Amino acid sequence: MVSESAIGRTNLRLRIAAFGAAGLLLGGLIVPVSALAAGSGSLKVSPITSTTSTGSSFAVDVVTNANVPISGAQATLSFDKTRLQVTSIAEAGPWAADGATWIGFPNSANMAAAVAQYNSSGNVGAYPKGGMAVFFFANGISEPANADVPLFTVTFQVTACGNSSLGLSIGPRDGSLIDGTIGSTYGYSVPVTSTSGSVVNPCPGQSPSPTAPAAPSPSLSPLPTQTPSAGPSSSPLDGITRVSGTLDAGFLGLTVPASATIPFVWGSTNRAFVLVQVSSNRSWGLSVRDAAAGSDQGHMTSGTNRLATAMTAWAGAGDRVGLDRGGQLTFGGPTTTVDGGVSGVEYVAVELDQFIGGADQPGTYGISVLFQAMSTF
Numbered sequence: 001m002v003s004e005s006a007i008g009r010t011n012l013r014l015r016i017a018a019f020g021a022a023g024l025l026l027g028g029l030i031v032p033v034s035a036l037a038a039g040s041g042s043l044k045v046s047p048i049t050s051t052t053s054t055g056s057s058f059a060v061d062v063v064t065n066a067n068v069p070i071s072g073a074q075a076t077l078s079f080d081k082t083r084l085q086v087t088s089i090a091e092a093g094p095w096a097a098d099g100a101t102w103i104g105f106p107n108s109a110n111m112a113a114a115v116a117q118y119n120s121s122g123n124v125g126a127y128p129k130g131g132m133a134v135f136f137f138a139n140g141i142s143e144p145a146n147a148d149v150p151l152f153t154v155t156f157q158v159t160a161c162g163n164s165s166l167g168l169s170i171g172p173r174d175g176s177l178i179d180g181t182i183g184s185t186y187g188y189s190v191p192v193t194s195t196s197g198s199v200v201n202p203c204p205g206q207s208p209s210p211t212a213p214a215a216p217s218p219s220l221s222p223l224p225t226q227t228p229s230a231g232p233s234s235s236p237l238d239g240i241t242r243v244s245g246t247l248d249a250g251f252l253g254l255t256v257p258a259s260a261t262i263p264f265v266w267g268s269t270n271r272a273f274v275l276v277q278v279s280s281n282r283s284w285g286l287s288v289r290d291a292a293a294g295s296d297q298g299h300m301t302s303g304t305n306r307l308a309t310a311m312t313a314w315a316g317a318g319d320r321v322g323l324d325r326g327g328q329l330t331f332g333g334p335t336t337t338v339d340g341g342v343s344g345v346e347y348v349a350v351e352l353d354q355f356i357g358g359a360d361q362p363g364t365y366g367i368s369v370l371f372q373a374m375s376t377f
Helices: 111-121
Strands: 003-016 041-046 049-051 057-064 070-075 086-090 100-103 132-137 149-158 164-166 176-179 192-195 197-200 252-255 257-261 269-278 285-290 310-313 329-332 344-355 363-376
Touching: 041 070, 041 197, 057 070, 070 149, 086 111, 132 149, 164 257, 252 363, 269 363
Parallel strands: 003 257, 041 192, 049 197
Antiparallel strands: 003 363, 041 057, 057 149, 070 132, 070 176, 086 149, 100 132, 164 197, 252 269, 269 344, 285 329, 285 363, 310 344
């Protein structure tokens, strides 16, 4: 058994203004937690119907909408790769301008490789795996309720005739929306429905009405031919099938933001949410602790000063754990599976709480929080 681990650090920087008020604003990367928000939302392809012809190009948007403010969204878009090929993908909507951060969106260096992957798999999603997602890092920032907000735009080249569909799957690795309502439901997953799109490009003699692609038929190996015996026999007839399989070594990945900032309000418990992405095809565990040792462990420091109250960590369930005196928050992840060579990606929102009291001195304080993912293969 080989134990593998991935380690990431997030530096938290907080400022107390000279007058004791909040200085900087940044709060949470919010991801779906186990509870569901009270609202509901949808993902859709726009336009729903694209009428085109072989050799031409067309573009569609993946659009979000919910009856609550949205602080994050994720989607994948499936297509018929025998008739369509992706030529480009672009961020859409006001997300980036409003301060959101993309996860899994290809950059200029790997865009060509990402497009090649989409066309090979027939699925537009995160590169190299999972759903393409966007989140706000700051508490209180969200896209408005009851509004169509585009997520990303995909441009296709039509390579062959035939009607086809553009699909939006719903699930933790496909389509999801995150509640941005300030209060107890902030960061919760919003129940989502989806509306797929249709591509109309009939072949000669084909109905112009789009039809969903047929499910692939299972491939069966031919049975060996047996020569019948000349007549009845009491001797048994034998047939042998050798069954084999290969177990890979498994993998483990961990991604955390390089830094986060938390607002300070005097006499209150202040919090920041840190988004942790774990990818694995096995069961995994994640621990959170202060990377430093010594008497200041678990405390935010500024030079020789430190905040009197130690920081605590919480992952949405169980007790909050102090990071002082070697305190460590540990929780386990789900068992993710390999699906067609695409591995599981899970997101965890870790809440870090810091109380500011009357004895704390003005200054810029910081702490390095260590995240460690562990899996045994």
